[in-house]
Amino acid sequence: MNLRSDEWYGGDDRNSYIHRAWMRRGLPSSAFEGRPQIAIANTASDLTPCNAHLNEVAQSVKQGVYEAGGIPHNLPVVSLGETNVRPTAMLWRNMAAMAMEEMFRANPIDGLVLLGGCDKTIPALLMAAASVDLPAVVVPGGPMLNGTFRGATLGCGTDVWKLSEEVRAGRLPRDTFLRSESSMIRSRGHCNTMGTASTMAIMAEALGMTIPGIAGTPAADARLLEGAHTAGRLAVELVQEDRTVSRVLTAGSFHNAIVALAACGGSTNAVVHLLAVAGRLGLELGLEDFDRIGKDVPLLVNLQPAGTYLMEDLFRAGGPLAVLAQVRDLLDPQAVTVTGRPLVDELDVHEVWDPEVISSRESPLIADAGIATLRGNLAPDGAIIKPAAASPELLVHRGRAVVFDSIEDFRARIDDPDLDVDASSVLVLRGCGPKGYPGMPEVANMPLPQKLLEAGVRDMVRICDGRMSGTAYGTVVLHVAPEAAAGGLLALVQDGDEILLDVPARRLELLVDDAELAARQVSATTLEGYADPARGWERLYVDHVLQADRGADLDFLVGRSGAVVGRESH
The missing domain is CATH 3.40.50.2300 (Response regulator)
Known part of the structure; x- marks a missing residue:
């Protein structure tokens, strides 16, 4: 058996002596022999x-x-x-x-x-x-x-989103919400x-x-x-x-x-x-x-x-x-x-012991549960949606855009009672992709406007170039590629533009004619929302990160590099 570690520990020269001696610390010599x-x-x-x-x-x-x-x-x-x-x-x-x-x-x-x-x-x-x-x-x-709270199971993450929305809707006292904190974890x-x-x-x-x-x-x-x-x-x-x-x-x-x-x-x-x-x-x-x-x-x-x-x-x-x-x-x-x-x-020895938790193939929770890939002028390189977490009635939807240039812009305006939004609107959040934020944060599952929550609305179509927590839910289109900060059409969407989501047809379209789009320019407020780090890891990341459709890895890290060390010390 040829061991890679023998390149350090094998032999009787100075280098192998140093490697073994510093690692001994009570280990016997046999620890380095094969x-x-x-x-x-x-x-x-x-x-x-x-x-x-x-x-x-x-x-x-x-x-x-x-x-x-x-x-x-x-x-x-x-x-x-x-x-x-x-x-x-x-x-x-x-x-x-x-x-x-x-x-x-x-x-x-x-x-x-x-x-x-x-x-x-x-x-x-x-x-x-x-x-x-x-x-x-x-x-x-x-x-x-x-976890359990008030006699019911409490799912970390998912129930945070649910309970916090109920607080915003005025249906759950804030002190009750806070009492659940020690029960969740x-x-x-x-x-x-x-x-x-x-x-x-x-x-x-x-x-x-x-x-x-x-x-x-x-x-x-x-x-x-x-x-x-x-x-x-x-x-x-x-x-x-x-x-x-x-x-x-x-x-x-x-x-x-x-x-x-x-x-x-x-x-x-x-x-x-x-x-x-x-x-x-x-x-x-x-x-x-x-x-x-x-x-x-x-x-x-x-x-x-x-x-x-x-x-x-x-x-x-x-x-x-x-x-x-x-x-x-x-x-x-x-x-x-x-x-x-x-x-x-x-797989032969693994059986289902509770069909309420693991359904049979004949009686699934959803017949087709795969991640759907969407394409269209808003996402020529692709976007994704999780139909299993979405509202069925929203999987085919046409609505007018309500646009936010950053997560800070969103938080500042989403609960404004004068915001021009209704249940049929499409919430659009940009500047949250790999380059734009940077890092592609989990903000795509935007909280709904408070006035709509109070009216009983619990889901809307949302579109973002960022990600969402795996514990989240809703009709959320995410990972839009290319992102706004990388030249994607998402950067040109304006309030009132009509957007078509058609998950069965795998379509995501901005319903604005090409001539109008060609005449538009990215606004100053949109550009101001993009990350522009001066130094360090964030600068390296923004300069080299790939888009979501390629895993958001760095371009110079794609491919296998192997275990061979370039040079030897000492």
Whole structure:
């Protein structure tokens, strides 16, 4: 077995002496003699509350690595907490992935165990591992336990949006709303709805990058530690068999992830993350693939925000693999997992134990639940919508635009009683794309005008070049490409313009004639809303970020770079 770490530790010269001596710290000499060195890429951080428990998970991974004959190393990596980081965690996903990639390559590492939980951590870990292409396995940190308030379950994220809108509508006292705060986050773990964190854990499993069956295990469940131990053992096996990321992740793997995304009612954010991971591998994956593969995939998981239950319920009902067992015929039969076996071969033992949570193929919640890709003059490079989270009566809609030039403009005016808006209007928010904000924040699910909420309106068509939280819901068109700040037609939309949304026909059109559009110029207030950072990461990001239809990665990070270090030190 040829180990990459032997380039550091093998031999009797000065360099190998230095590498071994500084790493000894009580280790025996046998630790450097043909034993796989496994890095535990750990996103634990007190400021990423959803990942704070991952240090305990890392200890179980270490035990598994030792048991299998490897040497484990805790490697803290950049951690992004969705709830705290401003202006948006998405601004630093690529930075985190780049820093992780460089550390994986720079250190004497033969294999990786990737510990992630909160929204951007699993995508960044997968992007980095794909780029360096070492053997790797993902251990998702798991969702928190179900919260309850006033005798009812409380879904973190989704119920925040619902309750806060009820406060704005005057139907819920603010002090009651605030009392729910301590009930919502009941335990360690990430969001317990089918938000982005839960979705990306399921995506990692559907891609084949986890121990089969671990995704969705609650963070407080002892079986997560058992799975982490097994993952540590497997990491050593992956190195011994040279089963690298690129040998697991194929076009078929992404096919399976898209099927899982639809069947589970997953977050729209998975689209931009899967595109970015595929780009790192040099695989061709586009928005059309989400529409084509997701078409006619039924929604089987009855979880918030598209349904009723929460992740703890999904786990007891059989978990994500029980869902995939229902749509086995739609999966790629050749795509393998980190075990080396096809994903479809892992499904036989997974049954549905609660049909209220996981519907049968014959009685789905929605017959066609895939992410829809829209095109038209407003989005020539594509935009997406999640029909499962939308109001059916709004999926074909024509209305006049009410335009906001930035999220600050929106917040300043949306509750103005004199705002010219009604239930048929189309709310348009621009300046929120990868370049314009920068970082593509989760603001596309705009709160509705207070006067309409008070009148009983609960959904409107909304269009934005940004993203929305995976815990959000509504008839929201997002990821519009090109964004306004990159020359997209969204920059020229004016109040009163008619917009056509036709999801069945996959159309998104600004109904203004070409001559009129040719005569328009981007207004000064629109331009003032775009980001123009002077220095640092934000400047690098704005100059090099790709559009949403290409995963919003940086242009110079697309493609695999491998594990070879350019130069040797000392």
